[in-house]
Amino acid sequence: MMALQRLFNNLATSKLNTPKLLSNFVPRCSYGLNNVGSDDPDVEIIEKKIVEEKTSLAMRAYLQRATQYNSFMQQQTHEYNVGKRHLANMMGVDPETFTQSDIDVAIDYLFPSGLYDPKARPLMKPPSEVFPSKKDAEFDESGRPFHVFFYTGKPNFYLILHNIATKLSELNKFEDSLRKNNILPDPDKKLTSLGSQWLSKEDLEKLTVEKLSDHEYKNFVIAIERLLKHPCSYKYGEFISDYQKPMISTKAIIESAPVEYTKDGRAFVTVKDCPRKDARADVTVYYPGTGKLSINGKGIEFFDDIQAREQILFPLLFTDMVDKVDIHATVRGGGVSGKAGAIRFGISWSLRSFVDPETVERMRIAGLLQKDYRRRERKKPGQARARRKFTWKKR
Amino acid sequence: MRAYRRLCGYATAAVKQETQYQIPTAARTEKKNPVDHDSQDVSKFYTIDPKTVSNIFQTGGLPKPFTEQTNMFAETALMIRQPALEVINSLKSTDFQKPAVRYLLYGQTGSGKSLSLAHILHYAYSSKFILYHIPYVPIWLKYDRKEVNWSSSKNGMADIPLIAAQWLKHFVHQNGALLNELNLTTSQDYVWSQRETTPQGTTLNELVTHGINRAKYACDCMDILLNELKAHCSNNRCKMLVAIDGFNAFFNEKTDLKTEDRVKVTPQQITMVQTGLSAVLSDWNNGAIIMVTSPRAALNTKRESHLPIYLIGRQGFEHIDPFIPVMVPELSTVEFNNMLDYYEEKRWLQKPGGRKELEFLTSKLPADLMARCAPL
Numbered sequence: 001m002m003a004l005q006r007l008f009n010n011l012a013t014s015k016l017n018t019p020k021l022l023s024n025f026v027p028r029c030s031y032g033l034n035n036v037g038s039d040d041p042d043v044e045i046i047e048k049k050i051v052e053e054k055t056s057l058a059m060r061a062y063l064q065r066a067t068q069y070n071s072f073m074q075q076q077t078h079e080y081n082v083g084k085r086h087l088a089n090m091m092g093v094d095p096e097t098f099t100q101s102d103i104d105v106a107i108d109y110l111f112p113s114g115l116y117d118p119k120a121r122p123l124m125k126p127p128s129e130v131f132p133s134k135k136d137a138e139f140d141e142s143g144r145p146f147h148v149f150f151y152t153g154k155p156n157f158y159l160i161l162h163n164i165a166t167k168l169s170e171l172n173k174f175e176d177s178l179r180k181n182n183i184l185p186d187p188d189k190k191l192t193s194l195g196s197q198w199l200s201k202e203d204l205e206k207l208t209v210e211k212l213s214d215h216e217y218k219n220f221v222i223a224i225e226r227l228l229k230h231p232c233s234y235k236y237g238e239f240i241s242d243y244q245k246p247m248i249s250t251k252a253i254i255e256s257a258p259v260e261y262t263k264d265g266r267a268f269v270t271v272k273d274c275p276r277k278d279a280r281a282d283v284t285v286y287y288p289g290t291g292k293l294s295i296n297g298k299g300i301e302f303f304d305d306i307q308a309r310e311q312i313l314f315p316l317l318f319t320d321m322v323d324k325v326d327i328h329a330t331v332r333g334g335g336v337s338g339k340a341g342a343i344r345f346g347i348s349w350s351l352r353s354f355v356d357p358e359t360v361e362r363m364r365i366a367g368l369l370q371k372d373y374r375r376r377e378r379k380k381p382g383q384a385r386a387r388r389k390f391t392w393k394k395r
Numbered sequence: 396m397r398a399y400r401r402l403c404g405y406a407t408a409a410v411k412q413e414t415q416y417q418i419p420t421a422a423r424t425e426k427k428n429p430v431d432h433d434s435q436d437v438s439k440f441y442t443i444d445p446k447t448v449s450n451i452f453q454t455g456g457l458p459k460p461f462t463e464q465t466n467m468f469a470e471t472a473l474m475i476r477q478p479a480l481e482v483i484n485s486l487k488s489t490d491f492q493k494p495a496v497r498y499l500l501y502g503q504t505g506s507g508k509s510l511s512l513a514h515i516l517h518y519a520y521s522s523k524f525i526l527y528h529i530p531y532v533p534i535w536l537k538y539d540r541k542e543v544n545w546s547s548s549k550n551g552m553a554d555i556p557l558i559a560a561q562w563l564k565h566f567v568h569q570n571g572a573l574l575n576e577l578n579l580t581t582s583q584d585y586v587w588s589q590r591e592t593t594p595q596g597t598t599l600n601e602l603v604t605h606g607i608n609r610a611k612y613a614c615d616c617m618d619i620l621l622n623e624l625k626a627h628c629s630n631n632r633c634k635m636l637v638a639i640d641g642f643n644a645f646f647n648e649k650t651d652l653k654t655e656d657r658v659k660v661t662p663q664q665i666t667m668v669q670t671g672l673s674a675v676l677s678d679w680n681n682g683a684i685i686m687v688t689s690p691r692a693a694l695n696t697k698r699e700s701h702l703p704i705y706l707i708g709r710q711g712f713e714h715i716d717p718f719i720p721v722m723v724p725e726l727s728t729v730e731f732n733n734m735l736d737y738y739e740e741k742r743w744l745q746k747p748g749g750r751k752e753l754e755f756l757t758s759k760l761p762a763d764l765m766a767r768c769a770p771l
């Protein structure tokens with residue numbers, strides 16, 4: 001509200017004082033007056049007036065937009081809170097302790113949706129989550145931008161590139177000075193990108209609050225990699241790590257499942273509910289073994305087709321464990337290839353405990369340790385199948 | 396030109412590889428007569444000479460994929476395996492004055508039951524048994540568009556005349572020479588119709604020929620033939636081996652067959668099936684009965700297990716009890732390796748190695764192995 005009042009004040013004053021202002025100082029002081037200090041007492045008075053009067057068109061538009069947005073959000077938040085209370089009363093719960101998760105459950109219960117896509121289902125979320133937030137003003141009241149790189153169009157992004165370039169030249173100077181004193185940069189301290197990856201394009205966009213093109217992202221990766229590969233890059237390790245994120249998924253894969261032991265001392269690992277399509281498998285791998293396989297009480301004959309059999313064989317062949325383990329699997333649901341895929345995943349997941357870490361890494365790269373999240377695609381109305389269209393006939 | 400050169404390059408590479416790689420030879424036995432086979436020969440191959448093959452198996456008895464393979468390899472080589480040898484040994488030492496002993500071969504699909512039976516048939520053929528051999532029961536009962544008529548002699552039963560005539564041809568093909576030699580004759584008059592009779596003292600060959608020529612009476616002829624043979628065996632005139640492959644099809648719930656008035660018939664309603672069932676009754680001596688149950692002979696809905704009691708049911712079990720069950724297992728490691736050696740020798744398998752893989756993928760079932768090696 002304060003901003004609004006000021007805006008109207010400004011408008012009023014500028015309207016009144018415009019002729020005077022134009023006649024006096026336009027040629028000399030069109031912009032930048034608030035940053036320029038002046039010793040002259042006469043000029044100082046006039047400067048104050050101008051600051052009051054001069055508000056850029058962009059700033060005015062921004063303020064208008066901001067006011068609109070704030071009042072809109074206020075309204076939405078109010079409605080959300082009222083709605084929440086109503087919902088709590090409907091569900092017969094105390095409105096004061098009614099949380100967002102309770103709201104989700106209530107909405108799911110009260111408005112059951114037959115629609116498939118989660119985005120199409122009814123929801124009730126805080127307005128801040130539903131409506132995207134707006135960027136703050138990037139310029140002052142006179143229209144002069146705060147940021148040095150404002151005119152590049154993507155100031156935050158180019159600032160990062162600028163910082164990288166500056167750091168790189170500093171490192172070059174540092175290396176030169178070391179070499180002058182006959183000191184070589186310590187190879188042990190050298191940074192590596194092992195176990196981590198660069199921020200993805202999406203992450204970087206979130207960080208800079210700017211939309212980036214693929215080309216720009218590529219430039220960023222090239223620059224930061226050049227910095228990382230510099231022999232003295234350890235000096236700016238912290239700076240580099242700001243743009244790295246650890247490979248969390250890898251860590252989960254390398255940590256193998258707990259090993260149990262049978263009465264006769266054989267190690268075994270059980271993995272429950274291995275998924276693939278609609279099939280679920282419980283797989284137990286015994287080590288050491290002799291290559292026995294049992295699937296729902298049958299051997300490999302459980303699968304008639306060779307493709308499914310090869311699916312089972314693949315992880316064993318890959319780790320060279322065909323005749324070194326015994327496998328006991330029960331599988332339910334799904335079709336043939338789903339069943340085979342579920343067992344394959346179970347076998348690979350439990351084999352991690354019995355092979356060395358290098359092989360686990362190889363298995364990961366081969367995709368054996370990756371859950372397959374793909375599901376059957378739904379049939380669409382007006383089409384024969386998921387994608388296939390009816391035969392088109394002119395008439 | 397460049398393509399040609401590349402081709403030549405490949406060819407020379409292939410030749411080079413071949414010179415380095417010594418093609419293994421499979422272990423074989425020289426004993427051509429199955430009478431001589433003993434436990435020394437287990438897991439070795441023996442070759443049946445083409446004349447015998449055509450005498451016994453020309454009109455059925457070997458599985459079709461195996462026949463195709465023998466055409467390709469230009470020889471019929473069977474592996475001598477424990478189950479067949481077991482049966483042959485006990486046939487050798489049977490007291491034939493006692494009622495006929497029943498053997499039941501069972502095992503998984505593709506484990507070599509039919510070929511074990513073929514081995515036993517070869518033994519019986521060379522020991523001058525009369526073969527009462529039904530190559531595969533489901534070809535009688537499956538696949539519609541067969542001519543099915545109500546039987547004129549047995550009320551409420553159905554005949555499949557053409558199939559019966561076909562079987563009689565098969566019987567004559569296998570046993571014609573032996574029947575001539577033994578000079579077996581009918582023991583009583585058989586009146587087919589007002590005009591057609593077969594008087595007492597007619598040779599069995601003539602009886603069968605009549606059945607073939609007058610297909611209408613082929614089913615009755617099968618039955619009469621069986622009774623005559625049983626009687627002759629019991630009188631010590633001859634020895635007989637009853638061999639039925641796909642035996643459990645007799646006990647299926649339904650067939651694909653329909654009579655002309657569109658009535659579906661069950662297996663038990665078919666005269667040929669009743670003949671087959673009476674063939675396995677042990678009310679005669681001087682012979683043996685061998686049955687093979689196979690999951691593939693069962694209906695699609697009843698193939699979960701290969702165990703005989705599951706396949707033939709309680710009724711079937713009571714019908715053939717007591718019997719000697721003989722399990723036909725998958726190949727042993729020695730047999731498996733010898734089989735692959737044989738395939739490599741015949742260039743059915745072009746490259747060595749991958750045996751562990753093949754073992755896992757086929758679980759050492761010979762039929763699976765054969766099919767799996769075809770594109771390799």
